[in-house]
Amino acid sequence: MSGAPEANGASPLAEDPKSDPQYIRFKCLPPGGPLNRWSSALTRGHDFPGAQAMLYAAGVPNQDLMKNAPHVGIATVWWEGNPVFLELGKIVKRTVEKQKMLAWQYNAVGVSDGITMGHQGMRFSLQTRDLIADSIETVTCAQHHDANISIPGCDKNMPGVIMAAVRHNRPFIMIYGGTIKKGYSSLLERDVNISTCYEAAGALTYNRLHAKTNPGAEGRTPSDVLSDLERHSCPGSGACGGMYTANTMATAIEAMGFTLPGSSSYPAESPEKARECERVAETIKTTMEKDIRPRDLLTRESLENALVVTMILGGSTNGVLHFLAMANSAEVPLSLEDIDRVSNKTPFLADLAPSGKYMMEDLYKIGGTPAVLKMLIAAGLINGNIPTVTGRTLAENVADWPSLPPDQKIIRPLSDPIKETGHIRVLRGNFAPGGAVAKITGKEGLSFTGKARVFNKEHGLDEALSRGEIPRDENLVLIVRYEGPRGGPGMPEQLRASAAIMGAGLRNIALVTDGRYSGASHGFIVGHVTPEAARGGPIALVKDGDTIVIDAVANRIDITNVTDQELEERRKAWKPPVPTVRRGVLAKYARLVGDASHGAVTDQWNEDED
Numbered sequence: 001m002s003g004a005p006e007a008n009g010a011s012p013l014a015e016d017p018k019s020d021p022q023y024i025r026f027k028c029l030p031p032g033g034p035l036n037r038w039s040s041a042l043t044r045g046h047d048f049p050g051a052q053a054m055l056y057a058a059g060v061p062n063q064d065l066m067k068n069a070p071h072v073g074i075a076t077v078w079w080e081g082n083p084v085f086l087e088l089g090k091i092v093k094r095t096v097e098k099q100k101m102l103a104w105q106y107n108a109v110g111v112s113d114g115i116t117m118g119h120q121g122m123r124f125s126l127q128t129r130d131l132i133a134d135s136i137e138t139v140t141c142a143q144h145h146d147a148n149i150s151i152p153g154c155d156k157n158m159p160g161v162i163m164a165a166v167r168h169n170r171p172f173i174m175i176y177g178g179t180i181k182k183g184y185s186s187l188l189e190r191d192v193n194i195s196t197c198y199e200a201a202g203a204l205t206y207n208r209l210h211a212k213t214n215p216g217a218e219g220r221t222p223s224d225v226l227s228d229l230e231r232h233s234c235p236g237s238g239a240c241g242g243m244y245t246a247n248t249m250a251t252a253i254e255a256m257g258f259t260l261p262g263s264s265s266y267p268a269e270s271p272e273k274a275r276e277c278e279r280v281a282e283t284i285k286t287t288m289e290k291d292i293r294p295r296d297l298l299t300r301e302s303l304e305n306a307l308v309v310t311m312i313l314g315g316s317t318n319g320v321l322h323f324l325a326m327a328n329s330a331e332v333p334l335s336l337e338d339i340d341r342v343s344n345k346t347p348f349l350a351d352l353a354p355s356g357k358y359m360m361e362d363l364y365k366i367g368g369t370p371a372v373l374k375m376l377i378a379a380g381l382i383n384g385n386i387p388t389v390t391g392r393t394l395a396e397n398v399a400d401w402p403s404l405p406p407d408q409k410i411i412r413p414l415s416d417p418i419k420e421t422g423h424i425r426v427l428r429g430n431f432a433p434g435g436a437v438a439k440i441t442g443k444e445g446l447s448f449t450g451k452a453r454v455f456n457k458e459h460g461l462d463e464a465l466s467r468g469e470i471p472r473d474e475n476l477v478l479i480v481r482y483e484g485p486r487g488g489p490g491m492p493e494q495l496r497a498s499a500a501i502m503g504a505g506l507r508n509i510a511l512v513t514d515g516r517y518s519g520a521s522h523g524f525i526v527g528h529v530t531p532e533a534a535r536g537g538p539i540a541l542v543k544d545g546d547t548i549v550i551d552a553v554a555n556r557i558d559i560t561n562v563t564d565q566e567l568e569e570r571r572k573a574w575k576p577p578v579p580t581v582r583r584g585v586l587a588k589y590a591r592l593v594g595d596a597s598h599g600a601v602t603d604q605w606n607e608d609e610d
Contacts, residue, residue, distance in 0.1 A: 035070040035101075035288045038144045038170065043067055060102060069102045070146035072284060075136045075164075077150070077157040077177075078107040081115065084237035084268045085151050085177045088277050092149055092175070095281035104145065108135040110157050114194050114240060117518065118462065118496030125156060126491050126516070127589040129325065130602050132160030133167065140168045147284050153177030153238070153268070155245035158253055159322035165258075165294035166330040171287035172294050173280055173389045174258045176250040178268030179360040180238030187228040193241050195354055197229045198499030238268030242353030244518065247360045248315030249322060251369050252306035257297045257388030261397045265368030267361055286391045296387055298330040305382040305394070307339060311346035311422035312376065312411075314355060317437045317517055317527055318493075320424065324599030336426045336435045336597055340555065343422030346381065348441065349412045354522040355423075355441045358410045366408045370401040379414060418442065427526060429558035430567070431512075431538050431548065434530030435597040439517065440552040444524045447553065448510040450475035452546040456482050458494050458515065465500045475508050477548040481539045482577060483515030484532025485600040489581055489590035493518040498525055510550055512557070514539050514596070526550060526557060528596035534577065535595070541570040 034040065042051045043066050052066060060066050074096070076089040089105050096103035110132060116122045132152070140148050147170055150161035158174065165172040183192045204222040239246035250264035260283060266273040286292075303323060310319045320339055327334035352358050363369070377384035377395050384395025404411055412418055419442040427436045440446060453476050455461040461480050464470060470478070478497075485491045494511075495518035501509050502523050510524040514532035517525055531537030538559065542548075547561040559567070581587045592602040 035285070036068065036146050038146045039071040042144050058104075065100070065102060069100060070288060071102045071104060071144065072096050073136075073140055073143065073145040073148045074103055074105040075139070075148060075150040075161065076105065076107045077110040077132060077152040077154070077161070079109065081112045082110075082153050082177065082237065085153055088151050088175065088177065088273065091274060091277040092151070092280055095278050096149075096284070099281045099285050101281070101285070104143065106139055108132040108157075108160070110152070110154055110160075113155050113245075113493065113518065114234070117198075117493060118458075122492035123488050123490035123586060125493065126321075126485070126600060127585060129156035129160040129163070129322070130589070131585075132157055133163035133329070136161060136164035137167045140164070140170060145170065147171040147288055149173050149175065149280060149284055151175045151177055153246065155239075155249065155316075155318060156322075158246070158249040159326050162253060162258065162294070162298065162326050163329040166298050166326070169293050169295050171284060171292060172258070173260070173284050173287065174253060174263070175277060175280060176253075176259060176263045176266075178238045178266050178270065178273045179247055179250075179364075180241045181235050181267055181269065182241060182359050182361055183233040183235050185228050185232050187225065191359075192229055192233045193353065193359065194233050195240075195242065195244075195495070195499060197226070197233050198495055199503030200225060200229055201500060201503065203503035203505070236269050241359040241361060243313050243315055243350065243356075243360070244354065245316040245318040248310055248313070248319045251313060251372075252310050252315070252319060252323070254369050255305040255309040255373060255382060255394070256302040257386050257394055258294075260390065261370045261401065262368050265360060265364040265370075267364060270364075283390055287389050290391050292387065292389060292391065295330055297389070298326060298332060299386070300332060300334075301383050302386050303327060303332065303334055304342065305386065307342040308346050308376065308382050309372070311343055311348060311424060312372070312381070313350040314348055314352055314418075314423055314441065317424060317439050317525075320437050320528065321516070321596060321599050324597075325601045328599055328601050328604060336437075339424065340426040343424050343426070346422045347414060347417035348419040348421070348423045349414070349417050351410055351412065351418070355443060363410055366410060367402050367404055370398040371404045372411060374398040374401055375404055375411070425552045425555055427550070427552070427555050427557040429556040430564075431542070431557045431559050432529045433538070434595060435528070436512075436526050436530065436557055437528040437596075438526040438550070438552055438557075439522065440524070441522070444507075446551075448475070448477070448524050448550045450477040450508075450510055450548060452477050452479055452542050452544060452548050454479045454481065454542055454544050458483055458492065458497060458513075461497045462500070465497060465504070470501075470504075470506060470509065472506060472508055477510045477512055477550070479539065479542055479548075480511070480513040480515060481533035481542075483513055484529070484534055485593040485596060486590045487532050487534030487577070488515060489579075489586045489593075491516050491596065491600055493521075494527075495521050498523055510548075512539075512548070512550075524550070530595045530597040532595065536571065536574060536576065538567065540574055541567055543570075
């Protein structure tokens with residue numbers, strides 16, 4: 001075993017792990033060679049008879065496949081709350097085996113943001129991005145898989161599988177688990193979705209739903225309305241249906257070349273999604289034959305595509321965190337300044353929820369993501385020459401797809417955008433010297449000035465809203481702090497509060513936090529404030545009544561009534577809070593995680609290391 005050649009990754013551990021081919025880095029194996037270039041380290045000859053005995057026990061049928069067939073891992077980010085993903089994985093497994101390859105299905109554990117929203121469970125959400133990446137990297141490398149097909153669905157799942165892919169850097173394809181179909185409320189006589197539930201709760205708090213939402217609901221109690229929404233908002237499997245974080249990341253990753261065309265817009269329960277799973281085995285074989293690696297695809301050019309598509313479609317602010325994290329894993333430089341630059345040059349065109357009318361299911365019906373990409377390539381807004389998993393360029397992938405119908409209403413023409421620049425704005429100022437990320441579509445205005453009202457945790461604001469304590473007659477900047485990556489811990493999303501504010505019609509409110517927002521959040525919202533409160537950032541020093549000015553044109557957020565001297569005095573008096581979580585995964589996460597302006601990653605890449 002000690003004399004195995006380096007190209008097969010089977011040499012003994014060296015004193016310097018980075019010099020040893022067993023240390024998994026993207027340069028560990030040369031390109032080209034047989035399709036089983038990694039698994040052959042275990043299956044050639046009799047170097048590892050115990051491994052081969054276990055593989056026979058696990059289902060390898062004969063010696064020919066043992067010695068010659070490549071091993072393909074199929075990672076579903078599955079639990080019974082996402083039932084369709086396991087079934088899609090089974091389809092992929094069957095088709096991979098038809099290609100005379102060995103298919104190994106396993107799952108990475110994710111959580112449902114829809115179920116965890118608004119309570120302590122949400123603190124576990126963002127850290128699952130690392131959990132998913134770690135688990136897929138672990139299985140791929142430990143089991144010497146030659147390729148990986150990952151099937152993610154909810155928000156953090158997609159960046160998680162991409163982070164794993166660029167770590168192991170073996171042939172890889174992502175299949176998006178698909179979007180959920182729209183729900184319908186016969187009581188309200190309109191389409192509904194999960195965000196409707198949260199906004200309705202806010203409306204009912206202020207006793208407005210019956211009068212404003214639908215006269216047909218007259219005579220019904222608030223409990224009747226919410227029961228109807230709970231029963232009908234999510235009619236089947238799939239990720240939340242607007243241009244929320246899941247669909248933001250799926251469309252962006254398709255624009256980066258990591259999926260088959262159409263993957264991001266096929267509904268989860270559609271025949272097209274099943275057919276995509278049937279086609280993927282042939283494509284993963286192509287990636288192996290042509291030695292197409294994830295680091296060939298995740299480049300500055302493909303990230304630029306992803307950012308442009310996110311701005312065009314009105315995607316989630318969570319995308320900022322995830323693009324930074326994926327770039328970090330691939331050791332590709334990307335900063336908030338890059339995101340700001342792309343936003344400044346890219347129009348906002350899509351009338352998609354949460355700020356608009358339509359859902360991903362509607363976009364699918366007019367040609368889906370490929371039709372949008374085709375339009376953007378023709379307009380010169382994205383690079384159609386980037387490579388993709390199919391072995392063809394992005395432009396070649398969409399060339400035969402239909403164009404957007406001329407009478408469609410979802411994607412505005414470039415000559416008549418909703419907003420001439422992107423809706424995602426990177427703000428700086430004495431409130432957020434390390435940066436903050438705002439979601440400003442223009443519908444809520446481009447600037448806001450108000451008096452601060454401070455809450456040290458999200459539940460404090462939720463309770464104030466539920467008691468109807470937020471007035472309508474005064475401009476307020478509601479500040480939720482100690483909810484950042486370290487302070488949360490876990491940087492929880494705050495859809496419950498933002499949706500309640502929108503549902504209640506509180507247009508006099510801006511919401512600011514060192515935490516995150518759901519992709520379903522809209523309104524005048526600012527998140528990712530850096531440095532976060534738990535690290536002693538200015539957000540920790542703000543007091544009730546301070547004046548906060550947010551300017552999405554000058555890209556600034558400032559405390560304007562407090563001198564630098566007074567802020568320094570407040571800083572000296574500030575004491576770090578005692579951590580509320582001292583053991584377990586969240587405590588470990590809080591110790592490792594970096595700031596939001598660098599993607600909230602736990603393995604920050606530093607150019608000086610190289």
